[in-house]
Each structure stands twice: as structure tokens, then as C-alpha cells.
Amino acid sequence: MKVSWFRRQQYVQVRLDQKGEEGALWVKCAGCGDLVFRERVRENQGICPRCGAYFFLTAQERIALLVDENSFQDVSKPIVAADPLGFVDRQPYVGRLKEAQQKTGLRNETVVGRARLGGHPVILAVTDFRFIGGSMGSVMGEQLAHAVGMAAHELWPFILVTSTGGARMQEGIFSLMQMVKTVTARRELERVGVPFISVMTYPTTGGVLASIASLGDITIAEKGALIGFAGRRVIEQTTGEKLPAEFQTAEFAFDHGMVDRVVERRELRSELVRVLEFFPGGRDR
Amino acid sequence: MKVSWFRRQQYVQVRLDQKGEEGALWVKCAGCGDLVFRERVRENQGICPRCGAYFFLTAQERIALLVDENSFQDVSKPIVAADPLGFVDRQPYVGRLKEAQQKTGLRNETVVGRARLGGHPVILAVTDFRFIGGSMGSVMGEQLAHAVGMAAHELWPFILVTSTGGARMQEGIFSLMQMVKTVTARRELERVGVPFISVMTYPTTGGVLASIASLGDITIAEKGALIGFAGRRVIEQTTGEKLPAEFQTAEFAFDHGMVDRVVERRELRSELVRVLEFFPGGRDR
Amino acid sequence: MTVEDLIAELQEKLAELKRVARENGRDLTPDIAELEQRVAQLSQGRGAWDQVQLARHPSRPTTLDYLDLLMDGFYELHGDRLGSDDSAIVGGLAKFAGRTVVVVGHQKGRNLAEKRARRSGMAGPGGYRKAMRIMRLGERFGFPIITLIDTPGAYPGVAAEEHNIGGAIADSIHAMLRLRTPIVVAVIGEGGSGGALGIGVGDRVLMMENAYYSVISPEGCAAILWGDRSRAPEAAAALRLTAHDLLDLGVIDEVVREPPGGAHTDPEGAARSLGEALRRHLDELRGMVPGELPALRGSKFRGMGICEGAVPVTHEQGGE
Amino acid sequence: MTVEDLIAELQEKLAELKRVARENGRDLTPDIAELEQRVAQLSQGRGAWDQVQLARHPSRPTTLDYLDLLMDGFYELHGDRLGSDDSAIVGGLAKFAGRTVVVVGHQKGRNLAEKRARRSGMAGPGGYRKAMRIMRLGERFGFPIITLIDTPGAYPGVAAEEHNIGGAIADSIHAMLRLRTPIVVAVIGEGGSGGALGIGVGDRVLMMENAYYSVISPEGCAAILWGDRSRAPEAAAALRLTAHDLLDLGVIDEVVREPPGGAHTDPEGAARSLGEALRRHLDELRGMVPGELPALRGSKFRGMGICEGAVPVTHEQGGE
């Protein structure tokens, strides 16, 4: 099931950079409505210095926020999305991909790397929401399988940080099948006893939630995350139900036993280091 | 947790023979209030010929109702309850045991036998509620372990028919430990791939529900059964909650996913035969 | 609205646009191109929407219909043992071709009241947990597992989210990858996204000829892409969701023939055809070492996906 | 009311009865005998009720207190992944004696608000399912498991029954019997029947000196036997529920000394004592083959029970 990500501002205090705003010096915070100096926000881990609202992070920003300085080595597979269906909507999928690549400077939505956190070697995979909603197609499936393979080989913990609207419609059934593919990968970690820490950030929904993201040994939700399978509008239209105020927030997920902890962005790095301390092993140690 | 079985008449249409009524020609039906001829009830599988209410069955009656004629061979272990705590309440436990033995003609509350159902060889264990509420002490634990051991050895399906108020208070901690003991026994069946059919009749509660009875491969509730962990009064007193009308009935258990089917007493034998047809094996076949 | 109606309507609009362009001398080339492309896409993929309609036909045989027709006795099991019995998924023991199998499938309901009670086959978390429980029962006794998929998708509701529907589907996928017993999956009607996949991880995946299987419903896709659910036929064509599409894409293993006109015109015929295919695949799988099935099943799905700029990832046949 | 008060009261009644019998020449022998027996039972078992009181002492250290004192960092995990997070059970990763362990325990709450939120340690089905999830996590990484028992019993409530509390406890017992990692259980306060046992299946079962462990609460026992909850002290004596009783009966493996006056008078001392015992047992178990633990654990419990008229069933020590 695909979740529309167009209405995110309604229910959490996060705001995606708008196209064209990329170069702006000032950005408007969706939390307090104030114009804040972009650089101040960057330095502040993507948190509004006035009201504490979280801005979207790019994959690079997320990585920088988590890993030991200069420890990240990008080992993503050099692959890009194919267009197996010849999909055309408002524009051809190939065009949409090019646009996303230009806008983000990324080849695709998933970045995989070797890194250290508090000295612990890990394999880290991060999805970038700016790239077609961080949605999962064949590339994300392959990147995650690749990342897990490395983690299993090195016996290093695997950390996945998701920001994704779910499956990527434009690759049709192949996107759906990535749900199974990522779970088969997750099984490799079980076989070798390597921990998998799933970090859900805004948003973690649809087919990614219903596959690898939900299968962490430890699952951490970033405060402000949207976590849910079906989209709000779909639920309202299908069932006519009124949605509770906290619906599909990180706190909702916590209250309903879906995640181990809800963690502030500022605490996320130290939280992960704390978790890693419990797991011995890793070839370098 | 021990469930009091003193208030059973309040909530299902079953009636225990009262002491002293054993020899009476007529019994009063708790369902319709009429006096009915005891022999008619017996012939009618313990069902009131007027209103269809279920009377309690003794272990012998239950067995007769289920197995192929003349196929039952009692292979219960020749054991009786010890009194490891020297327990005395209104009367010493040893006196209570003697009384129960005299009243029921049974050595203890659990009868184990080899039998055939529709030609299928099985190991059958039945608890008799008349014997101190069919409660589980060391003897029931050992009888069930013994029964399961035979089933695992013969590769015959194991059928357990429970009518029990839960753990037997008078044997204290030993009764509690039978919960684990019966589950270890159940695990033997898993190892050899022998099916375990759990049949819950009025009542199946407390420590027996919270151990082996809940772990059937197939679980069948007899209509009219009371199925629940905690006693109604305990719940009311502890929480002040008002109990739903259907609370802890077989239908309640079904609606809440605890049992596979609710079956009329008349259909129980044919239902079990139907289930057994699906399981090949058994040394005689 | 049929695809034909839609195409006719678009062609009318197209003619009008061209007329305006010609008469008023305005340059409407981009609009005309877009419309022409839509018409082309629809014409090319007109089978897609027709098959979606057939897959949803109110008289199309359901899981229980097929079980009635195919199985020699179906003994339904109930409950997830966790608090619920979700009737949008049925499951139990059955005799098939003389042997015991475990069957799990979505059940839409065969009349209005039943459809409501079963939420038209849209299962909640309890449904997937019941399915897992019953499939594990099958594994314990070495019974092969057959799953029949027929759902518009998992139930989108507050209670479903509260009980972690995402996690339930993930767990079910995970559980199916571990089962040491053969699994044959057949999409018999609607194969609606994660709700379908939740019981869709098999050593073989078959599709009935008029079934569809898609990452998103055509309506949902149209709503997201064009803000217009009525453009579902186009979305259906774009998604390549028919049985033959999926066979071409290497995602399924076989298309099961239906009687001319669709399964609802001849349920017995459809069941015969499905039964033959199930039997054949189960026979093939029976020869395999149970302990090896999970690894083969895993590598089958592990190999699904098409990327560029790297060693091509192709679909490896599991279990052959 | 203390046991002493109760005995004094009964002795007064007894004196009165004897006076009446003597003065009025009535034969009150059976009544006098019953009272004398109650007094004897109470005197003999007066330690039992005192220890129940100590086990329930409002300042007695709870699971989280012991974790604070014993563990080098406790990382709490939450949720059963099925819809709930029951705070009557806490669990997570911890560093103990330099190694990672998994800890699961009942948590009563340390103040009124917390006690209410945690239902005084009375766990519902979600609690046992969370416990299972966390213990299985420990097994995946070979971490030993420590469980701390401190509950009046499982929560008796409508929602608990609706979510199959009986099945949840049964499943948890079943799961613990299968875990391929060492398990040490310690009853630190109240060991209330099935609710305690739900996380109580270990290779070693220890009890703090003033803890109790019983098939039923003394009050519940008294209510059933005599229709009088105030006779709980007698029931406590009859049930043989103290740590030393259980050691004598062969049901537990060790009594963990508490500071004089009870754990609440010196939590650090109590924690040292508990920590020493846990460490010692974990060290012993560490030498064992993980694959053999389930069978040994099973035979330990398989051997519990005392019957007559058959080959005596004795308590076999698992894991030694």
C-alpha cells in the first residue's frame, strides 16, 4: 500500500525544503511559522532554534549527525533505478528520476556506508525522502540487501534509518517484491547473530514499515516521526473513522508496542552508541 | 491463580450432581428447572431432554461418549495424591481425597487410556470435575506426562478433555509447577510430530488453561464451556469492572481467537474423528 | 465506465482540441500529445482494466468456493490466540489429492452481510497472525501449504494501525520465509499490495488468468498521480498488473487458465484448472528436501528486482 | 493484623470456650479441637505470614531498584509488537558483571501513580508477550536471561481475558522451555501463582529470603477455603510458601540471604547478596552447551511433583 506524503505538514512539525528554496538563506519553519536562518538550522541538527520543530534531513545530514567524524565511507552499490514498466504518469518515470538525481545530488534514494559510532564499526543505510519520497523500488531493495550482506560478512551491526513513503508505485510489482527481498536479507543477520537496529524517522510508512523496518532487533523512533501502514486519507475514506489526535505518531507507535523507544534527534547518536555497547563482536574489536 | 468453582450455576446451563443425589431417580435440571429422569439424561449424553442444557459428565461418561465401543483401555498410572504440605483446611487434605475417591470411585481426577475414535488409535486423557474440582496437583501432572509419553511413543494423537477449576490449592507450589511439567510433556509431542487436540469443557480455567490446555494443535470448546483464567468474582473485586454477558463462555473464547471451534456435545465425537482423519500415522495404520 | 467508453471520450476530446488548434491557430501540441499518449496507453493496456474488473466480479469464486470445489473436506480453524478471529482470512486443514494440506486464504464473502463481516477480504493484523499460526501448524506436521490471495489490500483502519498491521505483515513474510514445508501461492482474484503479499511468499506463485497483483490499487495510484480516481484504467495499464504481465516480468511462475468469460462463468472449470496447477506444483515440491526449502524460497525472492548500472539482478527460479 | 494478634485473639476465644464448656457442662470438644489446631498451625507457621508482609513491604526494592543497583546500565525495551506495551513488566538489555544479559521482571511501581500505571506488577497478556519477545532477542545473541519475579498475580481483568491471558502465560512457559540460552530466575518479592510462573521457568530458580511463591494468594486461599479473607495468615502457613519451605520442598535451588530486617532496610545489601547469587549461577551455566539447556531445563520441571503409590517422582536438578 502506498502512502501519500503530500499532507505531512498537517500532523507533524517537519517541513520539506521546497523546490526552488534550495538556495534560500532563510526558511520558514512549519512549527512556529517564523523565518529562520537556514544555516542556523543546519548547525542545529535540522532543529528549529526557535521552537524545536524538526526539519527534514537529507541522507548526508542524517549521516553526519550520527557517525564519528570522518568515519563514513560510502559503499553504496553503483546502481540506479531502471524503468521496467515504462511507467508514465505526469511525466515519464525516467524523467522523474533524473529530476530527483539533480535535486538531491544522489544517484538514488538509499545511501549505504561503513561507519563508526562511538568507535563501534557499523554498516549504516539511510534513505533520503527528497528522492521520490524515499520510496522503495528495486534499487532500495538491492542496496539494503547489499548493506545487510556486508554487515553479515563483517559481523558488524546494521543500522537502517528510514524516511520513506513506502513502496515506489512507478516500479509496480517489483517494488512490492522488495518487501520480501529485504526480509530475506534481514534473515541473513539472524543466521550470523548480527544485530539490526531499525531507526524510524519521519515518515516510515507503507511497504517499508510492513517489511524490514518492522523487524529490528531494537527499534527506535525519532520523536516527530510518522509511523503507520495506511495513509490517513485512505483510512478516513475507507472506514469513515475519525482519527485520534496522536494517530501514527512516534508516541502512538510506542503506546501500541511497535517501537522500543522514542528518542529526540539530539539524543539519537548517543542512544545508538549506548545500544551498540551491548553487542560484542565486530571484526575490529 | 485458583478459580472458585462454587458459582458455576450462575453462568452456564450445567449442573453438578449434588452429594446425596447420587442415587436419586430424578434430577432437577438447572436449565429448565424441571425434574427429569436421571436415566433419560444419561442415555441422552448428559443433555436435558427437555431444554438441551448440559449436565456434568463423569470421566467415564465422557469417555463412553467419545470412543469406539469397547475400545477404551484404562492405562492410568496407579498413583494417588500425596499430601506433601500436610494441608488442613476445613478438613485434612487426606480426608478430602478419600471422600472424593469414595464419591467418584476414581483413584484420582485424571483418567488416561488407549482408545479408538472412528478406528483411529489415540491416547485419551479426561479429568473428572467431581474429584476436587478436577483440579491439577502432582497426580494430574504426572498422569498427563505419562499419557503424552505414551502418545509420543506410539505416535498416536493425544486428546485431552479438561473439566477443571485450575491448580489444586492443597498441594501448594507443587500444583503450580505442574503447569510447567505439562508443558514440557507437550513439547515431546512436537518433537515427534504427534498432534495434540485440546478439548475444553465446562469449566477449563486457571492453571490448566494457562498451561497445557491452551497449547493444543487444535483446540475445541464444548458448547456451554466456561473458559477463563481468572474467576469472575476475583475480576469484579479487583477491578470493579462489569462483566459482559457472554464473558468467559465458549463463544467468548471463540470470538477472541482462543479456540478453533465451538462444538455441541452431540457432535464432539464426530468432530474429533473428522480432525483425526487429517493426521496420518499411528503405528496401527 | 469501460475502457472503451473512456477511449471514446478521450478521442472526442482529442478531436475537439485539434479542431480548436486548427481553427484558432493556437499551439496545443503538448495537450494533444498528452491526450494521444493516454489513448495509446489505454488501448495498449485495455486488457488490464478489463481484467481488474473480472478479478473483482461479484460472482467470482472466492477462497471458500474453491475449497468446496477442490478439497475433500475443509476443516476450518479459527483465531490468532491473541484476542481475535479475523474472518477476512480463513484457514484450516484440508484433504487435497488424497493428502492433508493446510490452506490459508483471504475470504471476501459471498453475500452482502458476509462481505461486511469479512470486510471484503481486507484483513487486519489478527488475520495475518491467524494465518501465521495455522501455517506453523502445517509446518509442524509437514503438511504442504496452499495460500489463496484475494484482497483489495490490508484493512486500512484505526484498530488495524493500533495493533501494528505493518508489523503483522512483516512478521508474516518473515514467518513464511522460514517455513520448512512447501508453499504454493495462488492469486485467485485481487492481489492488493501488502495485504496480498502478507500470505504471498511461496516456493511457487501462480495467478489465475483474470487475477491482478499490484503494489497499489489502480484507483489509489490514479488518485496519487493525477488526483483523480476515475483515471484508474490508465493506472491499471501503467502498473502492468495482469497475470500475463507478471509472468513476463518474471515475478510469478505460472498463469492458470480460466474458462472463457472468466472464472465466474464456470466456477467448476476454474477450480479444475486451479486444482491441476496446484497439484502439479505440489508434486514437484514434494520431492525436495524440506530443510532446503527456506533457502531456495529466499533466493527466489532475493533475486527479484531490476536495476541499472550494475550487474543485472535477474529472477532466479527457486525450487527448480 | 499480625500473626501474634491473631494468635492472641484465638487463644482468648479458646479460653472462653473452655470456660463455657466447664461451667455449663457442654461438650465443646470439636470446636475446642479446631481452635487449638488453628493456633498450633499459626504458631508453627507464623514466619510465613510475616514473610508475606515483608515480601509486600511498600519500601521493598523492586525490579528497577535492583537493576539500578546491580547493573552497569539498563537499556529498557518496550512493546509486544502486537498492540501494547504493558508496564507491569519491564525488560531490556543490561551489563552485568561485565557482560550483556537480558533482564525481564515484574515492576510494581515505586510511588502511587506508578503503582497504578503498572497495576502493582499485575501483568496482562501484553506483558507476557513483551517478555517473550525480549527473551527471544536475548536468545538470538546468546545473552543469558535473568528474570525477576514480583507480582501478586496476573491481572484479573476483562481486557486480560479478552486477549487470552491464559494462553499468553502458557505460551510464555512454552517459550522459556525452548530458549537455548541460560535462564536464572529470582523471586524478589511476591511470587503470585501463574502470573509469577509466566516468567519463572529457569535453569535455576532462586528466592530472596523474605519472598514468597505460591499457587494462590493467602487471601484468595482463605476466601475459598473458609470464605474469610482475614484468615490469610493461616492460609499462608498452610501453603508452605516461604523461601525456606520451597527450598525444603525441592522446588527452588537457593535462598538468597537478605539483610537483617529485610531487603527494604538495606537495599544495597540485598542487591549485593542477589548479585552474588546471580553471578555464581550464571557462571556455572556459562560452561554448559547452549543446545542442551532446554532439555535439562525441561527435565528439571518434569521431575517436580510428589505422588503416592507409584515410583516416587523426585526433583531432578537440571543443569548440574
Ligand SMILES: [Zn+2]
Ligand atoms: Zn520553529
Ligand SMILES: [Zn+2]
Ligand atoms: Zn432442562
